[in-house]
Amino acid sequence: MADVETRASEERLRRLEAVTDAALSHLDAADLLDELLDRVRDLLEADTVALLLLDPHAQQLVATAAKGLEDEVRQGYRTAVGKGFAGQVAATRRPLTLSEVGASDVINPLLLEKGVRSLLGVPMMAGGDLVGVLHVGSCTPRTFTDDDVRLLQLVADRAAAAGEIRAHRVEQTAALALQRSLLPATLPRPTGLDLAARFVPGHEFGVGGDWYDVFTLPTGWVGVVIGDVSGHGLQAAVVMGRIRSALRAYALISDDPAEALTLLDRKVRHFETASLATVLYAMIAPERDRVMVSLAGHFPPVLAAPGRPAALADVPVDPPAGITGSPRRSTTVPLPPGAVLAGFTDGLVERRGQVIDEGLDALVAAVRPAPTAELVCAAVVAAIDTETPVDDVALLVIRRS
Structure with a gap:
């Protein structure tokens, strides 16, 4: 029993180190998001991982980065806050798990086409404000554990900070372009x-x-x-x-x-x-x-x-x-x-x-x-x-x- 607990503790530590690795700090915002998605898919043994950022004016979540659901990003998928799985996570600002995904649970057809059977999603927060939603999916039914939720939330927090940096840089570029045009x-x-x-x-x-x-x-x-x-x-x-x-x-x-x-x-x-x-x-x-x-x-x-x-x-x-x-x-x-x-x-x-x-x-x-x-x-x-x-x-x- 002690060996099992030790191994579980070591596994949790490995997971934590993987998403708080100091080396990630040297990546720019876009590369950091990409690397975090790769690592979380590997650590949670998930088939899909997607990051949707909030468009505050439209109150919609916009697919921004994904692994296993790349078409979602290419198609510029959007979902309203409160609708579908990601929309529910955004509306409640709380983690949400689905052990068995049904057609009524999601509104994004790509999830069903991919054969996703289970989902775990967490809100991305920055300074008390909702930034977006991060979710992972499995093509085989599974029950996500509390450790899985905590790990994904840790990744979401780090991704939120990276997203804020990225948004600031985009705004700065837009401001410079506007200023120079005038x-x-x-x-x-x-x-x-x-x-x-x-x-x-x-x-x-x-x-x-x-x-x-x-x-x-x-x-x-x-x-x-x-x-x-x-x-x-x-x-x-x-x-x-x-x-x-x-x-x-x-x-x-x-x-x-x-x-x-x-x-x-x-x-x-x-x-x-x-x-x-x-x-x-x-x-x-x-x-x-x-x-x-x-x-x-x-x-x-x-x-x-x-x-x-x-x-x-x-x-x-x-x-x-x-x-x-x-x-x-x-x-x-x-x-x-x-x-x-x-x-x-x-x-x-x-x-x-x-x-x-x-x-x-x-x-x-x-x-x-x-x-x-x-x-x-x-x-x-x-x-x-x-x-x-x-x-x-x-x-x-x-x-x-």
Whole structure:
């Protein structure tokens, strides 16, 4: 009897080690899920194993990975929460076993076609929220033990963490694609102006809501925008896109940057109440000799003119977009021939363990009049570390020819 208990204990330990193997931590999310499914099918001597992730908007479980039921994934199988075997596991958030599967117990015809006779399913949870369902099946009738349930739940917990990582990476990729699609593919070339820009996504916290924009208005003025929506990820990028489009529309009906940002305030207050956005909106005169600038909580641009020291433009900073307060102001800044105006987001000047003034001083020192805007951009990037930013970095340089 003691030998039987010892062997059972050793078997449980072997099973536990197989799904908590430290080597699995070195796999990326997709490979980890694949390896976990292989191991659990082997350990539980199952014929099928399937992982279904929750689509929270549709409240459906979507077949995401499988062994023995690969067609389920290829066909994009979905089942509503509460329906069928997996749906019941998701609805109750409790393990469920079926020693004898009947046609009324499952709604996925692939399980019956495969000849699955017994099923064990467990919920995948992350932070108290349902992520999906993991289930295994046997083509011969069997009764799953409590140890089997505990082992599968352990795998589900690990798979849930991997699924969260995978979902985060997918969202980050989508946010970066959206953000880059909203940045100008090529900068316009207005007469009398030379433009260059840099954009570096934040590597540590993911993509945020930084953007820049340049457009020529019907009056001949050139609109210049650089802004930053608080937060990171897809939601920040979506809000950024909406604010960018709204400001473009307001620019067409207003010839004053302060008025355009005042119109933007109403939009942000009503539709983007959970977001904080800072915006620099400038309009360059058709003669290119002056710039009207209005700041909604944003840093003033750096102005560098031949024969003068570079400095932050003397422009008052009004509250961020959507914040009520005193009327917004526009300030006219002279733009002599050869002068450079550099707008930027805080990711360029903020660093851990460094006060913001140090970053601003470094930027001002790096901006100098040069034959082209591209040379100015290159000089700033060379002087300031943009290879390991903690936030998105956007830099837009305008030079009067």
